[in-house]
Amino acid sequence: MEKNAINTNGLTAMDMYFQTKRDAHDGGIWLALRRAKVLKAKKLLKPKKSSRDWLDKQRTALMVVSSLIATMAFKAGINPPGGVWQDNENGHKEGTSIMARVEQGQQHNQGIYDAFLISNTIGLVSSLTVIVLLISGLPCMRLVMGLLMLTMWIAVTATTVTYIVSIYFLGTSKESLHSFKEDLLSNKHHLVQDTIIIASLAWIFLLGLLILGHVIRLLYKLIKKILRLVIRGVNRCTLRPRYHPPV
Template sequence: MEHSLSEAAMTGNIDSLREIIGRDALILDKVAAGCFRGPSPLHVATSNKQTRFVEELLRRKQELTEVLDPQLRSALHLASAKGYNEIVEVLVKADPDMCLIRDRDGKNPLHVAAARGRVSILEELVGTCPEAARVRVDRDDTILHLCVKHNQLESLEKLLDVIQDRDFVNAKDNDGNNILHLAILYKRFEITSHVLGKKIMDVNAKNASGRTAMDILFPLHGASESDRKILDHIEDLLLEANGKGAKGLVGGDWLTKKKDSLMVVASLIATMAFQAGVNPPGGVWQDDSHGHRAGEAVMAYNYQHSYPYFLRFNTIGFVASLSTILLLISGLKFKNKVTMWILIVSMWLAITSMAITYAFSNVVVTPKKDRRSLSYTIKIAVIVWSCVMALLLLRHTYYLVAIFVKEKRSKMKAVKRIMKAQNLLNRWSLLRNLLGLSDRGSARSLPVATS
């Protein structure tokens, strides 16, 4: 009986199916319950693209969609792998939840369709069960990782159009690699170009080994000549997207890691400046007499020339520290050079202003007999301090400007090389058309055509 049912499923003979059911009305129930010794007739019919037979089986016993083979694959897995669109539509209509069933390798039907490049089926399954696209397989790979590993650009394009979640697109596997890391590791030029063109990839993300996409690229340059051409084009794309090695991100990473410490320091400086502003050295008058009023600063009367400077520098320190706090809580990325420079200048102003404020405060509270020697010491200290801070500021400014100019030049060179490569590709495609050759796959020959 089992053999006859398998034969009927293989040939799609519906009359034989009806005859078999007439002899044993419970045979499909046995299949659904796992008591059928042979291969599932739904799997057999699906593998042999017998669409009408599949429809007849599901009309009689819809639970057959839940039957799995020894590899834990459902009929939907098989139809997705083979690209049988009509059967996929029938199976999905019968039981949409089968999109979530995972086989022995941890793949659901969407993973299988993506890895095989079955774009129309992938579109159907994603539209039916979008959450299945977010399920991860073994080694924590996402469906996007599978597209890169199996070099399925069209599947990747479709998924990126549907999935607009930046975090999911930048998700990492067990080795900390996102899809950009893998695209470079497998030398996938077209995939790298498409992924970077979406502008949602963190081009400088680090994997578990602390390497960025650019760090992964450089050791690969020792490959064959044809591979080096591909890698040169990938390097141009990374430069255009502001890609850097891990060493070039030290400043931004340091600021990110030290964000909490900087917040504490900036808050402390703001507190000191506020306290000095409302309660200046020497205190305030307690009564109204001799030309002053209660609450006014004693320093403003006894040191009329110094008090305005004290107040100005204290205010600068207070505002600079508040600006630093605002930058730290604004959520800006500190890998941005302009943000880094603004943060450095704010901290420089805050610290320098408080140092000068401290000098004025010491002069006020020091007795006149010791003031001459103290004044001389403070002047020397302020001059040295100002010179050191000015040199540091100039050095950082020069460093940031130099990097900015260097990256601009690299990007311009990369853009020129990419435009040249595209022009050569267009000429190559035109030549193929003139010769009457198929243009299919010409985009994949870009690195070779540019030679």
């Protein structure tokens, strides 16, 4: 016999239980229906949402975004901002990055290139990691997709840092590179500096909102699960059928 069978009125055994008058002895009936996992007709007729479709869409989106980031990071690595030297004069070497040039009294240039190289490498490696994991045939589970999305967050953040460092190098002259910190302390406003500060704060704010949203979501699920277990335990204690001795 089908436990979730629907009658001509569109009701299951669980629906009929809630619609009929109950007395003190009906707790055992409800408990038996719950143990048999009898559902209401509303839940049976509700169209099921396939999580597989959502996972497939996420997989496709991750593949596209990671491929784009890997392409940009590779291009920026072999052709850094400012280009490369075309001669061997003044102590520099042909084909080396202008951005990595360290002249006398310009030691801060090396720090800029190091920041660019580190962030660009992190973006490239993170995006390539996502691509390799996606094409390796891992099962499309929510946990796996969550780890892949976290890796993509790292790649996108590294790409943002790479862009900010590049704009800072290209949009600021050598004479003003050394005075960047002094200009910030003296409240002098420059377009490049203001753009970098606003972009950095906006990105930090966005990441903060995303992290806060996920934390709230996880806490909500955890509290909901705990409350469900508590309510289930209380119902088992209160609706347990009582023994009535024969008269």
